[in-house]
Amino acid sequence: DAMVIQNPRYQVTQFGKPVTLSCSQTLNHNVMYWYQQKSSQAPKLLFHYYDKDFNNEADTPDNFQSRRPNTSFCFLDIRSPGLGDAAMYLCATSSHIAGAYEQYFGPGTRLTVT
Amino acid sequence: RKEVEQDPGPFNVPEGATVAFNCTYSNSASQSFFWYRQDCRKEPKLLMSVYSSGNEDGRFTAQLNRASQYISLLIRDSKLSDSATYLCVVILTDYKLSFGAGTTVTVRA
Numbered sequence: 001d002a003m004v005i006q007n008p009r010y011q012v013t014q015f016g017k018p019v020t021l022s023c024s025q026t027l028n029h030n031v032m033y034w035y036q037q038k039s040s041q042a043p044k045l046l047f048h049y050y051d052k053d054f055n056n057e058a059d060t061p062d063n064f065q066s067r068r069p070n071t072s073f074c075f076l077d078i079r080s081p082g083l084g085d086a087a088m089y090l091c092a093t094s095s096h097i098a099g100a101y102e103q104y105f106g107p108g109t110r111l112t113v114t
Numbered sequence: 115r116k117e118v119e120q121d122p123g124p125f126n127v128p129e130g131a132t133v134a135f136n137c138t139y140s141n142s143a144s145q146s147f148f149w150y151r152q153d154c155r156k157e158p159k160l161l162m163s164v165y166s167s168g169n170e171d172g173r174f175t176a177q178l179n180r181a182s183q184y185i186s187l188l189i190r191d192s193k194l195s196d197s198a199t200y201l202c203v204v205i206l207t208d209y210k211l212s213f214g215a216g217t218t219v220t221v222r223a
Contacts (some may be wrong), residue, residue, distance in 0.1 A: 040122070042201070042213040043158065090157055101146060101205050105157035 004106035012112045021076040021109045023091030032074040035090040086113045118204050120214035134188040135217045137202030147185050148203040192221045
């Protein structure tokens with residue numbers, strides 16, 4: 001089945017130790033997003049790629065970086081995780097053909113910072 | 115003012131009951147809206163789109179009120195499996211969505 005896959009599902013890292021989260025998709029969607037979601041809060045958009053064009057949200061900390069080497073893969077790098085970065089990280093994709101803007105989410109990576 | 119606001123609930127209802135809740139949005143130019151469902155510790159999943167005057171999908175009905183800038187979701191004949199958090203989503207531009215924090219519904223036996 002076509003889908004959005006995230007690895008790992010659970011990640012534990014130490015304070016200040018860099019971590020990379022990965023996302024892949026078989027939907028061939030041209031737009032990919034990274035969201036951060038904390039308990040009982042709305043998903044917060046960190047950045048997105050429209051094709052190869054990277055779009056950073058104004059309030060996304062510099063500690064967060066992203067790479068999209070090809071259509072199928074997208075990575076979230078957290079250079080120096082702090083305790084406040086513990087959250088669920090959601091990858092999503094969308095395709096804007098015929099005005100379809102629905103986003104399809106991966107299962108998320110739950111990040112714990114110790 | 116937040117772009118999208120929802121009553122967090124929780125709405126605690128018995129099986130078979132009808133439950134309804136609203137979501138307000140601040141950008142009057144918003145054209146498209148969604149309801150997503152999110153189960154505990156899982157990813158959001160599209161429940162239904164809300165276009166023009168709203169739509170119905172089985173036991174779920176979504177309505178749009180442009181004049182008052184809100185959308186609503188109504189669930190009829192509630193099932194235990196309807197227990198979840200329902201996220202209101204507004205399209206801000208062609209490809210960016212704004213999420214509400216969600217309304218939690220708990221259906222009890």
